[in-house]
Amino acid sequence: MRHLTKAAVLVGAAAVVLSACGTAADNDDSDDNADGQQCEAVELEGDPQVALAYDVGGRGDQSFNDAAYAGLERAQTEFGFEGTEGEAASDESEEVREQRLRGFADDGYNVIVGVGFAYSESVDKVAPDYPNVSFAVIDGFDPTEDDVNCNVAYLTYAENEGSFLVGVAAAETTESNTVGFVGGVNNPLIQKFEAGFKAGVEEANPDAEVVTTYIEESDPRGFGDPAGGQAAAEGLINDGADVIFHAAGASGIGVFDAVTSADLWAIGVDSDQYLTASPEQQPHILTSMLKRVDVSTYDFIAAAFDGEPLSGYTEFTLADEGVDYSTSGDFLPADLVTEIDDYKQQIIDGDLEVPAEP
Amino acid sequence: MSQLVRRVTQMVTYSIVPTLVAIAAALLATAAIVWISGAPVGGFLEAMLSVPGQRDLVIIVNQASMIALSAFAAAICFRMNIFNIGVEGQYIIGACAGAFFAGSGIVPGPLNILATLVVAMLAGMAWAMIAAVLNVTRGVSEVISAIMLNYVALTLAGYLVKTYGSKSGYTFTTGTIPPSSQPLGFGIFSGAPDVWALSILAVIVAVGYSFLLGWTRFGFDLRTAGESRTAALANGINPKKMVLITMAISGAIAGLVWMPSFFGSTHTFGIPEYFQRGLGFTGLAVALLGRNTSLGIFFGATLFAFLSTQSNRLQSVGVGRDVVEITQGVVVLMVVIAFEISRRVKARREQESVARELGATSEGVRA
Numbered sequence: 001m002r003h004l005t006k007a008a009v010l011v012g013a014a015a016v017v018l019s020a021c022g023t024a025a026d027n028d029d030s031d032d033n034a035d036g037q038q039c040e041a042v043e044l045e046g047d048p049q050v051a052l053a054y055d056v057g058g059r060g061d062q063s064f065n066d067a068a069y070a071g072l073e074r075a076q077t078e079f080g081f082e083g084t085e086g087e088a089a090s091d092e093s094e095e096v097r098e099q100r101l102r103g104f105a106d107d108g109y110n111v112i113v114g115v116g117f118a119y120s121e122s123v124d125k126v127a128p129d130y131p132n133v134s135f136a137v138i139d140g141f142d143p144t145e146d147d148v149n150c151n152v153a154y155l156t157y158a159e160n161e162g163s164f165l166v167g168v169a170a171a172e173t174t175e176s177n178t179v180g181f182v183g184g185v186n187n188p189l190i191q192k193f194e195a196g197f198k199a200g201v202e203e204a205n206p207d208a209e210v211v212t213t214y215i216e217e218s219d220p221r222g223f224g225d226p227a228g229g230q231a232a233a234e235g236l237i238n239d240g241a242d243v244i245f246h247a248a249g250a251s252g253i254g255v256f257d258a259v260t261s262a263d264l265w266a267i268g269v270d271s272d273q274y275l276t277a278s279p280e281q282q283p284h285i286l287t288s289m290l291k292r293v294d295v296s297t298y299d300f301i302a303a304a305f306d307g308e309p310l311s312g313y314t315e316f317t318l319a320d321e322g323v324d325y326s327t328s329g330d331f332l333p334a335d336l337v338t339e340i341d342d343y344k345q346q347i348i349d350g351d352l353e354v355p356a357e358p
Numbered sequence: 359m360s361q362l363v364r365r366v367t368q369m370v371t372y373s374i375v376p377t378l379v380a381i382a383a384a385l386l387a388t389a390a391i392v393w394i395s396g397a398p399v400g401g402f403l404e405a406m407l408s409v410p411g412q413r414d415l416v417i418i419v420n421q422a423s424m425i426a427l428s429a430f431a432a433a434i435c436f437r438m439n440i441f442n443i444g445v446e447g448q449y450i451i452g453a454c455a456g457a458f459f460a461g462s463g464i465v466p467g468p469l470n471i472l473a474t475l476v477v478a479m480l481a482g483m484a485w486a487m488i489a490a491v492l493n494v495t496r497g498v499s500e501v502i503s504a505i506m507l508n509y510v511a512l513t514l515a516g517y518l519v520k521t522y523g524s525k526s527g528y529t530f531t532t533g534t535i536p537p538s539s540q541p542l543g544f545g546i547f548s549g550a551p552d553v554w555a556l557s558i559l560a561v562i563v564a565v566g567y568s569f570l571l572g573w574t575r576f577g578f579d580l581r582t583a584g585e586s587r588t589a590a591l592a593n594g595i596n597p598k599k600m601v602l603i604t605m606a607i608s609g610a611i612a613g614l615v616w617m618p619s620f621f622g623s624t625h626t627f628g629i630p631e632y633f634q635r636g637l638g639f640t641g642l643a644v645a646l647l648g649r650n651t652s653l654g655i656f657f658g659a660t661l662f663a664f665l666s667t668q669s670n671r672l673q674s675v676g677v678g679r680d681v682v683e684i685t686q687g688v689v690v691l692m693v694v695i696a697f698e699i700s701r702r703v704k705a706r707r708e709q710e711s712v713a714r715e716l717g718a719t720s721e722g723v724r725a
């Protein structure tokens with residue numbers, strides 16, 4: 001009987017939530033894109049059960065997916081749950097991706113994280129069928145802006161802000177006044193890294209030039225191609241670059257190889273790559289631009305356990321340590337760290353705008 | 359009548375039984391690999407042998423149709439003894455060109471579908487002709503040039519969409535097909551999405567393929583040239599011309615590969631979310647598995663689609679998704695082995711029966 005009452009309450013809540021969405025969409029007056037504001041929190045049925053759907057590469061990529069796993073692990077130790085995981089294939093269809101999410105939801109998982117923007121479309125299609133499941137897409141976006149799903153959270157990052165800081169580090173370290181950028185795939189997400197990096201270099205050392213290359217035009221394999229990363233980095237080294245920042249996932253290992261054999265500097269991405277690099281590469285990793293996918297994954301899961309699941313867009317910035325830079329290896333001199341921290345403060349305070357497009 | 363019975367018995371003995379044995383052997387071999395890797399074997403077998411749900415069935419039919427199209431593109435070349443590994447690139451170019459055309463809405467209404475199919479076929483054909491012409495005029499191996507062209511195709515498609523498409527989230531896409539040009543699908547289950555309308559293309563191509571190869575002068579020439587180019591030349595068949603025509607047909611079929619998904623579900627083109635890669639390579643394996651016959655290709659395509667669809671279920675029981683690819687690879691290997699064995703058994707039996715009859719007659723002569 002208690003279950004019945006609970007179910008009735010849930011249905012009622014869902015109806016309220018849905019109607020709230022309806023008006024939000026109908027009014028269409030929210031130009032600031034903060035769609036989630038008009039939604040009420042999703043009511044989960046029973047205890048939170050967490051499922052993670054990884055992007056291509058899955059757990060063990062020493063980068064993006066592993067960072068999400070780290071967030072899951074932290075939440076597991078804190079809240080004590082088992083959770084489940086699934087992984088995408090590089091040549092799977094959209095429908096199979098959707099089935100992965102449906103499978104989780106049908107198996108009783110009600111807190112589901114899609115790791116990577118490729119899940120945006122699938123989550124958008126699946127979410128309406130499971131109003132009592134809280135979904136999140138890391139790096140996600142809403143493909144149908146005029147039809148908002150209140151049970152979906154899009155976790156995004158100010159990659160440009162973090163990249164700005166490592167741009168300053170690169171500009172102050174270069175001796176040839178040429179620094180390089182290797183992107184995995186030439187898409188707007190990676191261009192955000194490039195834009196911030198360029199702005200940082202420009203700000204700290206207007207004489208320095210940034211040379212840029214992308215491994216792939218659109219093929220996500222650009223994030224898993226160390227040989228391609230190495231070739232790209234060698235090309236930039238030929239152009240005179242002596243500090244190279246990569247935003248290329250697992251391809252970055254090739255970038256590290258290239259700078260190691262040329263005895264130059266590289267800058268890591270996403271996680272503190274000094275910690276996972278081989279001993280030969282370590283002396284060449286100046287710093288890393290941190291994108292705390294672990295923090296946002298944890299935050300999202302924690303919010304569900306607190307009974308207030310996230311909804312709509314949440315951007316993780318320098319201010320909340322969603323992006324940052326690392327000092328492992330102690331290669332950055334103290335005065336440079338002070339300079340970078342100064343820029344960091346300016347960005348946090350809003351005194352410095354970092355462009356998001358190159 | 360006895361003729362028919364004999365053909366059916368032959369098919370069962372030399373095609374169906376070896377295939378089933380090969381699949382069973384492949385499952386056992388993969389189970390052994392799963393066991394060695396320390397994952398649950400029971401869960402693996404249970405997931406692999408479980409009956410798909412309604413949504414999964416629809417996905418299997420949809421996927422099988424695209425895989426089959428790709429396999430027919432590969433098979434027609436196999437019959438001519440050309441290894442067209444470039445189906446992948448040809449269908450990417452076909453998909454990209456078709457999507458740009460359909461999205462532009464130059465042709466209104468349902469006619470847009472037909473026109474788009476023609477554009478996609480022509481684009482796939484044009485891409486195949488690069489490798490074909492290089493092969494015929496300069497003697498460049500079609501395998502090498504086609505592999506390179508696969509990469510060029512993917513990069514070119516990405517570049518074109520980025521330059522002339524529009525931004526959707528983090529992906530660039532072509533324009534969306536106007537609603538008036540979106541065909542309805544085949545509703546089979548009420549609780550599941552429709553089977554894509556253009557899945558029917560696989561059936562049409564299958565009929566055309568069987569007819570072309572089995573019932574036309576061109577098909578005879580093609581198979582002859584495939585058996586031996588010198589023999590073909592001696593019989594007045596121009597092998598170079600045959601290479602060009604075969605590659606053109608193959609490229610045209612390849613251009614159709616992604617069309618069922620394009621019109622049935624995605625309605626736009628953009629890598630990675632609004633496109634499915636890798637179908638060209640899957641098609642090669644399935645053509646091999648299906649021994650270049652229509653029925654065999656449909657069987658192989660369905661099997662591969664089924665295996666891929668089970669990958670989600672596998673992951674839920676704690677088996678890695680790579681196991682699916684291992685199974686697919688082992689199935690192809692086992693089928694090749696099984697058919698080689700069955701071919702030898704068949705040959706020996708035929709020799710024996712011929713020898714027996716010859717023996718009988720020669721003894722008769724001696725007596």
